[in-house]
Amino acid sequence: MRHIISLLMENEAGALSRVAGLFSARGYNIESLTVAATEDATLSRMTIVTTGSDDVIEQIIKQLNKLIDVVKVLDLNDGKHIERELMLVKVKATGVFKDEMKRMSDIFRGRIIDVADNSYTIELTGSCSKLDAFLEAIDRSAILETVRTGASGIGRGDRILKV
Amino acid sequence: MEASTLSATDTPTQSMTGADIVVHCLNEEQVKFVFGYPGGAVLHIYDALYKQNGFKHILVRHEQAAVHAADAYARATGDVGVALVTSGPGATNAVTGIATAYMDSVPIVVISGQVPVPAIGMDAFQEVDMVGVTRPCVKHNFLVKHVKDIAPTIKKAFYIAKTGRPGPVVVDIPKDITAHVADFIYPKTVEMRSYTPILKGHSGQIKKAVKLLLNAKRPMIYTGGGLVLGNGAAELVKLAKALNFPVTNTLMGLGGYPATDPQFVGMLGMHGTYEANMAMQHCDVLLAVGARFDDRVIGNPKHFTGQKRTIIHLDVDPSSISKRVKVDVPIVGDVQSVLADMNEILAQEENQTTDCAQWWQQIQEWRGVKSLDYQYSDSVIKPQYVIEKLWEVTKGDAYVTSDVGQHQMWAAQYYKFDKPRRWINSGGLGTMGVGLPYAMGCQFADKNAQVACVTGEGSIQMNIQELSTCAQYGLPIKVILLNNRYLGMVRQWQEFFYENRYSESYMDSLPDFVKLAESYGHVGMRITNPADVEGALKEAFDRKDKFVFMDFLTDQKENVFPMVENGKGLSEMVLSPMAANRMKGEQ
Numbered sequence: 001m002r003h004i005i006s007l008l009m010e011n012e013a014g015a016l017s018r019v020a021g022l023f024s025a026r027g028y029n030i031e032s033l034t035v036a037a038t039e040d041a042t043l044s045r046m047t048i049v050t051t052g053s054d055d056v057i058e059q060i061i062k063q064l065n066k067l068i069d070v071v072k073v074l075d076l077n078d079g080k081h082i083e084r085e086l087m088l089v090k091v092k093a094t095g096v097f098k099d100e101m102k103r104m105s106d107i108f109r110g111r112i113i114d115v116a117d118n119s120y121t122i123e124l125t126g127s128c129s130k131l132d133a134f135l136e137a138i139d140r141s142a143i144l145e146t147v148r149t150g151a152s153g154i155g156r157g158d159r160i161l162k163v
Numbered sequence: 164m165e166a167s168t169l170s171a172t173d174t175p176t177q178s179m180t181g182a183d184i185v186v187h188c189l190n191e192e193q194v195k196f197v198f199g200y201p202g203g204a205v206l207h208i209y210d211a212l213y214k215q216n217g218f219k220h221i222l223v224r225h226e227q228a229a230v231h232a233a234d235a236y237a238r239a240t241g242d243v244g245v246a247l248v249t250s251g252p253g254a255t256n257a258v259t260g261i262a263t264a265y266m267d268s269v270p271i272v273v274i275s276g277q278v279p280v281p282a283i284g285m286d287a288f289q290e291v292d293m294v295g296v297t298r299p300c301v302k303h304n305f306l307v308k309h310v311k312d313i314a315p316t317i318k319k320a321f322y323i324a325k326t327g328r329p330g331p332v333v334v335d336i337p338k339d340i341t342a343h344v345a346d347f348i349y350p351k352t353v354e355m356r357s358y359t360p361i362l363k364g365h366s367g368q369i370k371k372a373v374k375l376l377l378n379a380k381r382p383m384i385y386t387g388g389g390l391v392l393g394n395g396a397a398e399l400v401k402l403a404k405a406l407n408f409p410v411t412n413t414l415m416g417l418g419g420y421p422a423t424d425p426q427f428v429g430m431l432g433m434h435g436t437y438e439a440n441m442a443m444q445h446c447d448v449l450l451a452v453g454a455r456f457d458d459r460v461i462g463n464p465k466h467f468t469g470q471k472r473t474i475i476h477l478d479v480d481p482s483s484i485s486k487r488v489k490v491d492v493p494i495v496g497d498v499q500s501v502l503a504d505m506n507e508i509l510a511q512e513e514n515q516t517t518d519c520a521q522w523w524q525q526i527q528e529w530r531g532v533k534s535l536d537y538q539y540s541d542s543v544i545k546p547q548y549v550i551e552k553l554w555e556v557t558k559g560d561a562y563v564t565s566d567v568g569q570h571q572m573w574a575a576q577y578y579k580f581d582k583p584r585r586w587i588n589s590g591g592l593g594t595m596g597v598g599l600p601y602a603m604g605c606q607f608a609d610k611n612a613q614v615a616c617v618t619g620e621g622s623i624q625m626n627i628q629e630l631s632t633c634a635q636y637g638l639p640i641k642v643i644l645l646n647n648r649y650l651g652m653v654r655q656w657q658e659f660f661y662e663n664r665y666s667e668s669y670m671d672s673l674p675d676f677v678k679l680a681e682s683y684g685h686v687g688m689r690i691t692n693p694a695d696v697e698g699a700l701k702e703a704f705d706r707k708d709k710f711v712f713m714d715f716l717t718d719q720k721e722n723v724f725p726m727v728e729n730g731k732g733l734s735e736m737v738l739s740p741m742a743a744n745r746m747k748g749e750q
């Protein structure tokens with residue numbers, strides 16, 4: 001099953017490589033991994049999207065907790081949560097595509113953030129599956145370039161990951 | 164919020180170089196021995212240690228041996244072992260030692276030199292990314308980038324190495340900062356918000372476990388390296404005695420329960436005894452203590468879990484629990500603390516008697532197979548016989564180190580360890596070459612002790628250069644070489660699984676080990692006749708101040724039995740020809 005794991009770790013040099021190294025050394029999947037400092041500059045927050053059986057996810061959580069720099073780990077799937085990913089898509093904006101891309105962007109609540117002679121760049125946020133759906137919905141031949149941040153996740157309501 | 168708090172000593176601070184700070188830190192940690200090898204990046208540190216006499220530096224002949232010796236010192240004493248190596252090749256030479264300690268959860272601190280901070284990343288002379296190289300085989304590692312960070316980092320390194328599930332910690336120190344000057348302040352304590360090992364077990368779980376144990380009909384206690392590492396042997400003996408349960412140890416756990424006690428059923432696993440493996444497979448309640456259900460212990464996991472049993476698993480590392488086998492009652496905590504709690508709860512129970520007479524009867528039957536019997540010969544030396552005699556001659560009280568191979572298994576099977584921390588070997592990584600440096604570490608740990616290194620002619624040559632170190636420090640180690648002129652463990656697998664195609668497992672051009680030993684000023688002995696085995700051992704151990712290298716020419720084709728072949732279940736052992744015949748006869 002797909003799981004979104006959030007963790008807080010000491011904002012130290014090499015911290016990211018410890019997590020990435022753990023996943024590759026133990027053969028765990030990483031669908032995406034995002035990391036940035038939090039409002040507390042000594043802490044980084046990471047969101048990892050992975051897939052695995054319950055046993056594998058249990059091991060992943062335990063192994064992450066075992067890393068000395070990791071302060072807290074939360075499997076967002078254990079409760080209600082929100083997930084968001086940002087995608088920038090550069091699409092052809094010539095001929096029929098010109099209106100079509102504007103229309104599709106609107107439907108998916110995207111924003112055109114750059115307009116060039118022959119292309120638009122569309123900014124889109126949403127769950128990973130929504131972004132996938134957008135790419136499915138538009139004509140493949142119109143896609144010039146995509147870049148995605150990977151998912152960030154947060155628990156709903158009182159579910160707070162903080163030290 | 165502070166990431167970690169290190170409370171400082173009240174002692175007035177003193178300004179000194181980074182190198183002096185390193186030395187002062189080690190003295191603050193009451194380190195007695197540092198095993199190491201100098202080089203450019205650590206020259207400042209070597210200069211600083213020259214000027215102190217708190218700890219003794221032991222000059223090995225290869226950095227791998229420095230780490231192994233520090234590792235053995237830690238295993239033998241329970242204190243943190245320390246190694247010091249230079250950057251680049253010194254550091255990479257240390258990696259096998261670090262990985263070996265990691266796999267067996269041994270607390271060591273390895274200090275490696277690094278190129279100066281401004282040179283890092285420039286492909287500088289003798290530069291290697293030590294933090295990167297060792298990341299997968301350390302408990303934690305640090306690159307220190309400022310002289311003021313040296314003391315707090317070393318404090319943390321020792322703390323991390325020895326608490327929770329122990330393990331190696333590497334501290335990589337660039338050369339320039341060992342020349343920089345700072346005030347020396349050694350923190351008294353460490354607290355890290357990101358690292359808080361759980362020591363006390365959950366009382367509800369412990370109570371549940373005791374209930375289960377009391378109601379068991381076919382109980383089994385299976386203990387591992389964690390019981391030894393956590394100094395829990397005394398509590399375990401108390402528990403096992405109170406309950407009258409059978410006890411088995413893993414290869415790493417030998418000595419955790421006295422081998423000469425009637426409740427001990429021997430080692431279990433790939434080369435475990437018949438009774439230990441059968442009891443492990445057929446028990447109804449299993450208490451696992453500081454053991455990690457390794458593939459060499461439970462055989463085929465499907466076969467193992469195919470049999471229903473209730474498992475209680477006590478381990479300080481949550482990731483060891485339900486990793487390979489799902490358990491019913493997990494208890495995260497330190498062996499000593501949890502076992503003490505169990506004993507206390509048990510003592511309060513109204514009815515403490517257990518009913519396992521039938522089970523013991525079954526176990527006695529299994530014992531009747533005598534799975535460790537071997538065919539004695541009066542023409543060729545049987546390796547098992549050498550170990551039996553070694554046990555007798557040393558009165559079961561030696562530190563026994565081993566290398567990796569058949570000789571390791573025979574040492575484990577035939578030397579009856581009654582005390583923890585006496586059997587020192589590489590189980591997890593299975594590193595050939597550890598034997599001699601391990602013996603050095605033990606001899607430094609206990610200079611008057613009898614130390615025997617059981618080895619093979621393949622393994623001993625992987626760190627043979629340490630004969631020189633042993634000469635320099637006058638270590639009276641006894642090397643017990645079971646010389647079968649084969650990479651015996653490999654040869655055995657080739658005999659069993661590759662139709663006797665002995666591909667590259669015969670070793671030609673062996674040195675004359677007697678002359679080799681003598682060339683270092685040691686005593687060399689060659690023993691070829693079974694009748695001479697005991698006398699030779701006595702003679703060697705009587706030479707209390709001499710290093711004696713005993714080259715036993717043993718039966719070349721002897722195999723290790725019983726054996727659970729790869730993919731087979733625990734109860735599907737291949738027995739020795741003798742034991743197999745006995746089984747047939749009885750049927």
Ligand SMILES: Cc1cc2nc3c(=O)[nH]c(=O)nc-3n(C[C@H](O)[C@H](O)[C@H](O)COP(=O)(O)OP(=O)(O)OC[C@H]3O[C@@H](n4cnc5c(N)ncnc54)[C@H](O)[C@@H]3O)c2cc1C
Binds near residue numbers: 413
């Ligand atoms: C040639 C060869 C053959 C082998 N054959 C066998 C065999 O037949 N039988 C066998 O048993 N092994 C055998 N091994 C060894 C095997 O590979 C493993 O190394 C070994 O079985 C692991 O032992 P263990 O389960 O005791 O775990 P260890 O590696 O000793 O792990 C210790 C466990 O205890 C925990 N722990 C540590 N400290 C504490 C504490 N204070 N409190 C609580 N828990 C703690 C740790 O978290 C860990 O889970 C063989 C190895 C070789 C090289």
Ligand SMILES: Cc1ncc(C[n+]2csc(CCOP(=O)(O)OP(=O)(O)O)c2C)c(N)n1
Binds near residue numbers: 596650652
């Ligand atoms: C460094 C290393 N290389 C290879 C192996 C694989 N290996 C395991 S046992 C063994 C043979 C050991 O031979 P020897 O030391 O003579 O011991 P014997 O089995 O003959 O008693 C080998 C090659 C290993 N464990 N370690």
Ligand SMILES: [Mg+2]
Binds near residue numbers: 568621647
């Ligand atoms: Mg051999």
